[in-house]
Amino acid sequence: MRLARYMGYRLVTALPVIFGIIVLNFLLIHLAPGDAASVLAGESGAATPEYMDALRHKFGLDQSLGMQFLTYVSNMAHFNLGYSYRNDADVSSLIFERLGPTSLLMLTAFGTAVALGIILGLVAATGRNSWRDNIISLISLVAYATPGFWLGLMMIVIFSIGLGWLPTSGFDTVGAGHEGWAEVWDVARHLVMPAVSLALFYLALYARLMRASVLEQTGMDYVTTARAKGQTERRIMTGHVLRNALLPIVTIAGVQAGNLIGGSIVVETVFGWPGIGTLAFNALQSRDLNLLLAIFFMSACLIVIINLAVDVIYVMLDPRMEI
Amino acid sequence: MVDHPPLNKISRRTALALPLGLAALSGTIFSNGFAKADEPVRGGTMVMIVQPEPSTLAHYAVTAGNIPPIATQIYEGLVTYDWDQNPQPNLATSWETAPDGKSITFKLREGVVFHNGKRFTSADVQFSVMEILKKYHPFAPLLLAELTGVDTPDEMTAVLRLANPAPYLMKGLAGRDLPIMCKSVFEGTQILQNASANKPIGTGPFKFGQWDRGQFVRLDRNDKYWKPGLPYLDHIIARFIPDAATRSAALETGEAHFAGYSAVNYADLARMKTNPILDTTMKGYEMTPALSVLELNAKHPPLDKKEVRQAIAYAIDRKVILRDVMYGYGKPATGPLSSLFKTVGFYTDDVRKYDVPDRLDIANKLLDGAGLPRGANGMRFGMHLEVNSFGEQWLRQAEYLKQALAIVGIDLTLRSEDTATWLRRVYTDYDYDINEPFLSQGVDPVYGLNKQYLTSQIRKGVTFVNDSFYANPEFDGILNEAMREQDHDKRAVLYKKAQQILAEDCPLVWLIDVQYVSVFNRKLRDHTTGPLGTQQAFERAWLET
Numbered sequence: 024m025r026l027a028r029y030m031g032y033r034l035v036t037a038l039p040v041i042f043g044i045i046v047l048n049f050l051l052i053h054l055a056p057g058d059a060a061s062v063l064a065g066e067s068g069a070a071t072p073e074y075m076d077a078l079r080h081k082f083g084l085d086q087s088l089g090m091q092f093l094t095y096v097s098n099m100a101h102f103n104l105g106y107s108y109r110n111d112a113d114v115s116s117l118i119f120e121r122l123g124p125t126s127l128l129m130l131t132a133f134g135t136a137v138a139l140g141i142i143l144g145l146v147a148a149t150g151r152n153s154w155r156d157n158i159i160s161l162i163s164l165v166a167y168a169t170p171g172f173w174l175g176l177m178m179i180v181i182f183s184i185g186l187g188w189l190p191t192s193g194f195d196t197v198g199a200g201h202e203g204w205a206e207v208w209d210v211a212r213h214l215v216m217p218a219v220s221l222a223l224f225y226l227a228l229y230a231r232l233m234r235a236s237v238l239e240q241t242g243m244d245y246v247t248t249a250r251a252k253g254q255t256e257r258r259i260m261t262g263h264v265l266r267n268a269l270l271p272i273v274t275i276a277g278v279q280a281g282n283l284i285g286g287s288i289v290v291e292t293v294f295g296w297p298g299i300g301t302l303a304f305n306a307l308q309s310r311d312l313n314l315l316l317a318i319f320f321m322s323a324c325l326i327v328i329i330n331l332a333v334d335v336i337y338v339m340l341d342p343r344m345e346i
Numbered sequence: 347m348v349d350h351p352p353l354n355k356i357s358r359r360t361a362l363a364l365p366l367g368l369a370a371l372s373g374t375i376f377s378n379g380f381a382k383a384d385e386p387v388r389g390g391t392m393v394m395i396v397q398p399e400p401s402t403l404a405h406y407a408v409t410a411g412n413i414p415p416i417a418t419q420i421y422e423g424l425v426t427y428d429w430d431q432n433p434q435p436n437l438a439t440s441w442e443t444a445p446d447g448k449s450i451t452f453k454l455r456e457g458v459v460f461h462n463g464k465r466f467t468s469a470d471v472q473f474s475v476m477e478i479l480k481k482y483h484p485f486a487p488l489l490l491a492e493l494t495g496v497d498t499p500d501e502m503t504a505v506l507r508l509a510n511p512a513p514y515l516m517k518g519l520a521g522r523d524l525p526i527m528c529k530s531v532f533e534g535t536q537i538l539q540n541a542s543a544n545k546p547i548g549t550g551p552f553k554f555g556q557w558d559r560g561q562f563v564r565l566d567r568n569d570k571y572w573k574p575g576l577p578y579l580d581h582i583i584a585r586f587i588p589d590a591a592t593r594s595a596a597l598e599t600g601e602a603h604f605a606g607y608s609a610v611n612y613a614d615l616a617r618m619k620t621n622p623i624l625d626t627t628m629k630g631y632e633m634t635p636a637l638s639v640l641e642l643n644a645k646h647p648p649l650d651k652k653e654v655r656q657a658i659a660y661a662i663d664r665k666v667i668l669r670d671v672m673y674g675y676g677k678p679a680t681g682p683l684s685s686l687f688k689t690v691g692f693y694t695d696d697v698r699k700y701d702v703p704d705r706l707d708i709a710n711k712l713l714d715g716a717g718l719p720r721g722a723n724g725m726r727f728g729m730h731l732e733v734n735s736f737g738e739q740w741l742r743q744a745e746y747l748k749q750a751l752a753i754v755g756i757d758l759t760l761r762s763e764d765t766a767t768w769l770r771r772v773y774t775d776y777d778y779d780i781n782e783p784f785l786s787q788g789v790d791p792v793y794g795l796n797k798q799y800l801t802s803q804i805r806k807g808v809t810f811v812n813d814s815f816y817a818n819p820e821f822d823g824i825l826n827e828a829m830r831e832q833d834h835d836k837r838a839v840l841y842k843k844a845q846q847i848l849a850e851d852c853p854l855v856w857l858i859d860v861q862y863v864s865v866f867n868r869k870l871r872d873h874t875t876g877p878l879g880t881q882q883a884f885e886r887a888w889l890e891t
Contacts, residue, residue, distance in 0.1 A: 055766070057764075057765075057766025057768075057769060058766065058770075061766060061769050061807075061809065062766045064484065064809050073487075074487075110544075110559070111401075111543040120559055120560075121560060124560075176592075179591070179595045187599065191592055191599055192601075193585065194558075194561055197393070197564065291588075292589045293589045293591070293592055294589075294592065295561070295585070295586065295588060295592060297559065297560030298560070309766070310766050
C-alpha cells in the first residue's frame, strides 16, 4: 500500500519534468538552421518558391513559433503525437511499427548482457587470479574495446559471406511468407548477429563491474560474521554477497536502460534493423520535427518509469532502504 | 564506358505509331549484353536494393532519386524510350505534334485499367497533368511552363495545348517524369495529403503491396497488366539497408539481386566483379545525365573576376578526382553539358578547354594578371568550400580540391554541415564562396542549362538553381530561343553556342561527367531494357530457376 502511494506520488511529480522536457526539446530543435521544406526540396533537385511556400504552409512552418508551440502542446495533451509530413504518415504509427523490432533487439541484447555479465563476474570473482578469472578478464577487455560496427561487419563477413549460416541483414526474410514457428526461427536467425554485437560491449561492462563489486563485498565484516556462524561458502555467496553486489549493477543498468527506446543507430545501420535509432537520426537529418519530438517525448517518459523501477528494485534487494 | 547507339537522325516531331509488337521486339534486341537467347520463366521474387529509403512514394510531387525505382513499377507514362531515346508507344499508342508546335495530340490505349479497377481514359491524363503535375511537380515550372491546358475531345484522345512550342516535352513523357495517376483517387481530395502518397495506384506491371518502414516495400504482380503475359516476376521487393558494406554483403550472398543507381560503394565494385554470381553494367543511365561541379559565388570577390574563375577551373586535375574519388567511373567533364547528350546531338567539346598540359602555368598567369600576387606564405587569398553533405565521397573530393588549389595559391577552408544547414547557407543565405553540388541534368538541355544559368533563375531560397549570380543577356536570349526552336539542327547550333559562352565565362567549374553502375545477380535476366534503366518498369525481368 505504501509502495503504491509512493509510486503514485513519483508519477505525479514526474509530470512537470516531462512538460519541461517537451518545452526544452521544442526550443532546442527550432534553434537548428534549415527546415523540412528546404530538405525535401533539396532532395527533389529543384523547386519553385511557390512550391516551397506550399510545403511550409502544409507543414505549419509559416506560423509563428508561439503558435506552433501551442498547437504542439495541445496535441500532446490529447495524446496526439502529430503527423509526419515528410513520411506522409501518423507519427504514432511510425513509432509503433519500430517499437517491436527495437524492443526485441534491445531486450535480447540487454537481457543477455546483464544475465551473462553477472554470472561471468561472479565466476571471475570467486576464482580470483585463477585461469578462469584471467580468461574472463581478457575477453571482457577485448569486447569492451571493440567497436560494435566493426564487430558487426566482421560477423557478416564470416557468418554470412564466408560460411553462409546467417542472413546479412533485415528483420526477417522478406516475401518468404513464413508463419508460426518458422517465422520465429527466421527472426531469431536475423537477430543473432545484431544482438551479439550490441550485447558484447555491455556484457564486458557488467562482468567487470560485478567482479569488482563481489570482491569488495567479500571483504566486508558481515561476510566474516556469516562465516563465523558456520554458514557454507555457497550460502554466504547467494544469501549475502550476491544481493549486495547487485546494487551497483542495478544502478548502472537502470541508467543504460534509457538506451532501450533510443535504440542503437550503429548496429541498426549495419544490420538494416528497423529500429527507432535510425528513425530518430533520419528525422533529425530531415528536420521532421513532429517525429523527432515524439521520440524524445517517449524516451523521457521511459526514463522516468525506469528510474522509478530501479528505486523499487533497490528496496526489494536491500530491506534497509526506506521509501 | 557507355556504348552509345548511333545518332538517330529521325525527327522526333513526327513520331510514328509503332505497333506494340515492334516495341517489344526492340526491347529484346537491345536488352543488356548479358542476356542469352533463353526463354524467360514466369514467377519468382526479385530483391533490389534502393538507397536510401524513400520518405514517400508521392512520385508526382517529390523527385528524389530513390523514388522512381519503386514508383515507375507502379506508375506509367504516355511513352517509353528506345535505346536511341526515341519515344515508343506506352499508354499512348500514337501522337502528333501540330505544325505550329503548339499542341500535341495523343491517341490513348484501349483496355488499360488502374490497379483499383478503374478504366484508363483521357480524363486521367488531363487530371494528372493539369491538376497534379502542373501544380505540384517540382520540375513543372520548367518543363510544363508552356502547357496551358489538356483537351479531351473523346475518351481516348488527349491534346496537350502549349503557349509556345516545347520540343523538349517529347523527351519527358516517361513514367519517371510524367506519371499518369487515376483521377478518381485524387479528385476532391487535398492532392498533397492524398493517401496514395504511400499506397500508389497506377497502371503499371506491379501493384503496391506493403511498406514496412525501415525494411522494405513489396510490389505484387499486376495480373491484369495490359501487356499480355507480362510481367514475368511475381513480386519485387525493394530492400533498404543503410550501411554500404552490408549492402554489398547482401549482393554477395545472393540475398539481393539488383542494386542500381550506384547503391553500392564504388570502392566495393572491384571486389564484387570477382564474385562469380555477380556482374555489373553501366547501361540504363543514358537518360540520367549528371555532372559534379563547383559553384562559384560571383558576389564574393575575387570570384567576380572571370580570370579567377577560369584559374580555378585550370588548377584542378579532373583525372585525379576521377581516379581517387570516383574510382574511375565517369569521365572528366569538358563543359556545362554531360557527354550523354552526344546521343541526341546537343553536346559539344568544341569549347575552351581546361584540361591542358600547361594548365597550372595558365592558372598562375591568370591570377597574377587579376592582381592577386602570392603573399608571404605563398597564398594569394582564402576561400571557404562548402562540403556536399550527401555522402563521404564529397569530403574526399573536397580534400583533393584543397590541395589542388593550394598549388596555385588559393587557400581553401573546408566546411561540413548537415544537409538542412548546408542547403540553407548556400541557396537561401548565399553565405558561401565555393560549393560542390552534384547536378542532375534531366532529359533535355533545357532542364540542366536553364535552371542553372538563366538570370531569371536567381531565386533566393530555391535549391539547385542559379546561385552563382551568373547573368548574361546574350546567353539568356540564346537559351530562350533554343527552348522554342522546333528544328532539331537549329537547336543543336544554338546549344553549341550556349556551351561555348558558358565555358568562356566559367560561372561554374565542371568536374566529372558522372557514370552510375548497376550490380546484379547473374540469375536475374533482362533487367536493363532501356535508357531509363532502374527508373523504368522491370516488366521483362525474370529469374533463372
